[in-house]
Amino acid sequence: MQSLKNIVINGLIVLGLSSGLMVSALAAVAVEPPSFEEWLSAQDGSYDYSDAETAIADAETAIADAETAIADAETAIAYVEADMAAAQSDFSELDADTLKIYADAGNADAQFYLGKLYSDGDGVRQDYAKSAELYLKAANQGLAIAQNFLSSMYESGRGVKRDSAQAYQWQLKAANQGFAPAQDELGTNYSSGNGVRQDYAQAYQWFSKAADQGFPPSQLHLGNAYYNGKGVRQDYAKSAELYLKAANTNYADFSSTKALAQFNLGVLHINGYSVRQSKITAKEWFGKSCDNGYQDGCDEYRKLNQK
Incomplete structure (x- = not known):
């Protein structure tokens, strides 16, 4: 049977060992964790970064796509x-x-x-x-x-x-x-042979299309075609009808067209072509033509005024 002294000694030894273990454990708990740089240097290049790099690249692509979509919107x-x-x-x-x-x-x-x-x-x-x-x-x-x-x-x-x-x-x-100015210019080109083979029949067709839309220059040109019998059978009555439409236009941009049509009506009346011959009526049309800036109208008006 152990003596009381031995029991006490053994107990102190056990207590001492236990205390040492506890101190060691506490010391271990109190140790600071390694920094990221320390941890990274300890990897010796063995860590695989490819997955992380791929994820970053995918994220950057998604951001770029989003920015493009915003710009498109x-x-x-x-x-x-x-x-x-x-x-x-x-x-x-x-x-x-x-x-x-x-x-x-x-x-x-x-x-x-x-x-x-x-x-x-x-x-x-x-x-x-x-x-x-x-x-x-x-x-x-x-x-x-x-x-x-x-x-x-x-x-x-x-x-x-x-x-x-x-x-x-x-x-x-x-x-x-159906753009009337183009139709009129095309008719003019066919009538004169400018850039195309001269063709009065084609000119008549294009003038007709534009005149049907109420385009004053084409009404004048088509009237000329009927007056001269070019591309169509000569018809003074039809010519007078078209001249009258052009002469009564209210479009300021077509004042020269208006003046020419008025002059041509004067010519019809002075000669009695399809209308009652009348120097008085002719003089009125020549006067209107003159007022709109056509010198030949002024000249004819002056001649009739002197008689």
Whole structure:
């Protein structure tokens, strides 16, 4: 049987060992964890970063896609807003800077009117090449007036290389869309043989199409065709009917056409062609022609006034 002394000694030894273990454990708990740099240096290159790099690349791609989608949406909104504004705009009244906004958004009317400003040097430096470029954009969208103006550019060689074939093709496109000025010009070209083989029958057809739309120059030209019997049977009565329509036009832009038609009515009345011969009526028409700036009308009025 152990003595009390041995029991006490053994107990102290056990207690001492237990205390040491506890101190060691506490010491272990109190040790600071390694920093990321220490941990990273301890890996000796054995850590595989490929998955993380792939994830980062995928995230960057997703962000780029999102930014592109936002940009596309903003562009689409800009186009819609431009189209909405364009529908309510009178482009002929807009300045170059405003027209450019609509033109860049693809609006054909804005492209045409901006091209006209460049052609006229109105508010911008005159630039026929820029004008032709804008007319072409609008013409390719089917805008008849732009096609007709582009035709004139090719005919004159302004802003583009002179090309009669291109001039004819663009004029024909506009005319086939029912654009009366193009139809009248095409009729004039067939009548004179300008850029095409002279063909009075073709001229008559195109003049008729435009005259049926109430276009004063074509009413005058068609009246001339009936008066002279070119492309159609001579008919003074029909000629007088067409001259009268052109002579009574209220369009300020066609004052010279009006004056010529009035003069021609004077000629019909002085000669009694399909109308009652009357120097008084002839004098009235010559006077109106003179008032609208036609010198021959003034001369004929003066002659009749002296008799």
